[in-house]
Amino acid sequence: MTTTKKPFxxxxxxxxxxxxxxxxxxxLQSLMGKSGDFVLNLAxxxxxxxxxxxxxxxxxxxxxxxxxxKMLVVPxxxxxxxxGTCSLQDTTKLGRIGGKAVSLYLLTTAIAISIAMFIALVVSPGEGVNMTTSTSFEAKEAPSLAQVFIQMxxxxxxxxxxxxxxLQxxxxxxxxxxAIALSGESGNRIxxxxxDLNVxxxxxxxxxxxxxxxGVFCLLAKLFATMDFSVFGNIIKYFFVVFFVLILHGTVTYSVLLKALAGLxxxxxxxxxxxxxxxAFSTSSSNATIPVTMETATKKIGANNAISSFTVPLGATINMDGTxxxxxVATVFIAQVFNVDLTVTDFLTVILTATLASVGTAGVPGVGLIMLAMVLDQVGLPVEGIALIIGVDRLLDMTRTAVNVTGDCMVTTIVAKSEGQLDQDIFNNEKAGQKIEEIDFHHLKD
Structure with a gap:
C-alpha cells in the first residue's frame, strides 16, 4: 500500500x-476593537x-x-x-547518567542567568523608566529543598x-x-x-x-485575539532583551557545548x-511537549531510549534555562526601575539562588514566578515588581519553553554520546524520523 503524500x-x-x-x-482583535467583541447580525x-x-x-x-x-505524558x-532501565546491563550506569544529566542542566542554567544579567546590565532596560510601586504580586511559598527530596x-x-x-x-x-531487570524470566516477559506498549x-x-x-492554529488565534498589546509601551526594551538572550542561549550556548563536549x-x-x-512554543509547556521531545531525541537525533527516557523527563522537570x-533580566530591570544598586555579591547570590532553585521548585505550579520571587527576596528587591512584567510574560514564556526543550535534547545528546548510546548515522541523516511522521488516516492497515 502506498501512503498519500502530503503537499507539505x-x-x-x-x-x-x-x-x-x-x-x-x-x-479578530481589530474587528472587536475597544469593546472587546463584534456581533454579526444574521437573518x-x-x-x-x-x-x-x-x-x-x-x-x-x-x-x-x-x-x-498531556494525556500521553505520564504513560x-x-x-x-x-x-530504558530494563535495557541497562549495569544498573550503576543509571547513577552515572543521572549525575551527568543533572550537572549539565545546572551548568547550562548558571550560564543562562549569567549571560542574561550581563546583557541586561549593558542594555539597562529599566533605566529612566518611571513606574509606580502600587502594583502588587503575591508568590506562592516554595517548598524547602529537604521537602522536595522527601516528596520525590x-x-x-x-x-x-x-x-x-x-518526579514521583x-x-x-x-x-x-x-525490579523487572532483576526478576529473571518473569521480568523478561513483563x-x-x-x-510493545512503548511502540x-x-x-x-x-x-x-x-x-x-x-491545535497550534487555535491556540495562537485565541492568544492574539485577546492579548493586550498596550503593555508593550513601557517595557518593550525589557521584552526584547529577554527575547534576544533566549535566542542567543538557545543557538550559541547550546551549539558551543554540543560541539565542545560531543563533537557533533x-x-x-x-x-x-x-x-x-x-x-514547545505553541504549548508553553515542557511537560506537554515531552512526547514530541522524546520522539525527536530517539528517532531524529539517535539517542538510545535507555538515555532519553531518563534525561528528557528529568530535563522537563528541572531544566529552567529559559526561566x-x-x-x-527581570532582576536587573526591577532593580533599575526602583533605583536599587546591586553589588557583585548580589549578582553572585542571584546566580546561585536561581540555579539551585531550578531543582528546588521543580514541579511547583507557577514555577517561574516563584523562583523570581525567591531571587528578588534574596537580594532585597521588592517582590511586587513582578507585577510590572507579567503583562508580556505570556509571549516570553512561549519562547523560553522552546529554549528549555532544546536544552533537554542537547543534554540528552551529550550524555548519550559520552555513554556510547548515540547512533551517529541517525544523527547525520537529515531525513531520519520523517517517515514515521507520515500517516494515512484513510487506510489504517497496510
Missing part, C-alpha cells in the same frame, strides 16, 4: 498553522465573534490539543523509562500518575524497571510487554503530531529540533 512536511504545516493563527487573532440570530470563535471554537480546539498532549514517561518518593504511585507528579513518576518507574504509545504521539497544525554538528542538531521547538534568563 509536518514542520511546514505547523508553521502555516502558526502564521494563520496569529493573523486570524490579529484580525435569524446574532453571532458574537468573541463567544463563538475566541471563547468557543479556538478555546475548545486549543485546550483539547493541550489535553491530548509515555513511565513506559519508556521502564524500557511517592507514598501512592497511582496518585502520582493521577496528579502528573513527574520517574522515581517509581526507575525502581519498577530495576519487559517485552512494556516494549504503540510512540505511534499515538505521531498521530497527535499530525493533528498539531490545527550544531546546525544538524538545531534542524532536527524544529518540530519540538514549534510544539533563568527571564529572572536574570
Amino acid at each position: 512536511g509536518l514542520t511546514a504545516r505547523i508553521v502555516i498553522g502558526m502564521v494563520l493563527g496569529i493573523l486570524s487573532g490579529l484580525v 435569524l440570530f446574532e453571532l458574537s465573534l468573541k463567544s463563538f470563535l475566541v471563547d468557543g471554537v479556538f478555546e475548545v480546539g486549543g485546550q483539547i490539543f493541550i489535553a491530548s498532549l 509515555l514517561v513511565f513506559v519508556s523509562l521502564i524500557c 518518593f511517592p507514598t501512592n504511585p497511582f496518585a502520582a500518575f493521577a496528579q502528573g507528579n513527574m 513518576v520517574i522515581i517509581f518507574a526507575l525502581l519498577f524497571g530495576i 519487559a517485552k510487554m512494556f516494549e 504503540v504509545i510512540m505511534r499515538l504521539v505521531t498521530i497527535l503530531m499530525n493533528l498539531a497544525p490545527y 554538528n550544531p546546525l544538524t542538531f538545531l534542524k532536527k529540533m524544529r518540530d519540538a521547538m514549534l510544539f 533563568a534568563i527571564m529572572q536574570g
Whole structure:
C-alpha cells in the first residue's frame, strides 16, 4: 500500500498553522476593537465573534490539543523509562547518567542567568523608566529543598500518575524497571510487554503530531485575539532583551557545548529540533511537549531510549534555562526601575539562588514566578515588581519553553554520546524520523 503524500512536511504545516493563527487573532482583535467583541447580525440570530470563535471554537480546539498532549505524558514517561532501565546491563550506569544529566542542566542554567544579567546590565532596560510601586504580586511559598527530596518518593504511585507528579513518576518507574531487570524470566516477559506498549504509545504521539497544525492554529488565534498589546509601551526594551538572550542561549550556548563536549554538528542538531521547538512554543509547556521531545531525541537525533527516557523527563522537570534568563533580566530591570544598586555579591547570590532553585521548585505550579520571587527576596528587591512584567510574560514564556526543550535534547545528546548510546548515522541523516511522521488516516492497515 502506498501512503498519500502530503503537499507539505509536518514542520511546514505547523508553521502555516502558526502564521494563520496569529493573523486570524490579529484580525479578530481589530474587528472587536475597544469593546472587546463584534456581533454579526444574521437573518435569524446574532453571532458574537468573541463567544463563538475566541471563547468557543479556538478555546475548545486549543485546550483539547493541550489535553491530548498531556494525556500521553505520564504513560509515555513511565513506559519508556521502564524500557530504558530494563535495557541497562549495569544498573550503576543509571547513577552515572543521572549525575551527568543533572550537572549539565545546572551548568547550562548558571550560564543562562549569567549571560542574561550581563546583557541586561549593558542594555539597562529599566533605566529612566518611571513606574509606580502600587502594583502588587503575591508568590506562592516554595517548598524547602529537604521537602522536595522527601516528596520525590511517592507514598501512592497511582496518585502520582493521577496528579502528573513527574518526579514521583520517574522515581517509581526507575525502581519498577530495576525490579523487572532483576526478576529473571518473569521480568523478561513483563519487559517485552512494556516494549510493545512503548511502540504503540510512540505511534499515538505521531498521530497527535499530525493533528498539531490545527491545535497550534487555535491556540495562537485565541492568544492574539485577546492579548493586550498596550503593555508593550513601557517595557518593550525589557521584552526584547529577554527575547534576544533566549535566542542567543538557545543557538550559541547550546551549539558551543554540543560541539565542545560531543563533537557533533550544531546546525544538524538545531534542524532536527524544529518540530519540538514549534510544539514547545505553541504549548508553553515542557511537560506537554515531552512526547514530541522524546520522539525527536530517539528517532531524529539517535539517542538510545535507555538515555532519553531518563534525561528528557528529568530535563522537563528541572531544566529552567529559559526561566533563568527571564529572572536574570527581570532582576536587573526591577532593580533599575526602583533605583536599587546591586553589588557583585548580589549578582553572585542571584546566580546561585536561581540555579539551585531550578531543582528546588521543580514541579511547583507557577514555577517561574516563584523562583523570581525567591531571587528578588534574596537580594532585597521588592517582590511586587513582578507585577510590572507579567503583562508580556505570556509571549516570553512561549519562547523560553522552546529554549528549555532544546536544552533537554542537547543534554540528552551529550550524555548519550559520552555513554556510547548515540547512533551517529541517525544523527547525520537529515531525513531520519520523517517517515514515521507520515500517516494515512484513510487506510489504517497496510
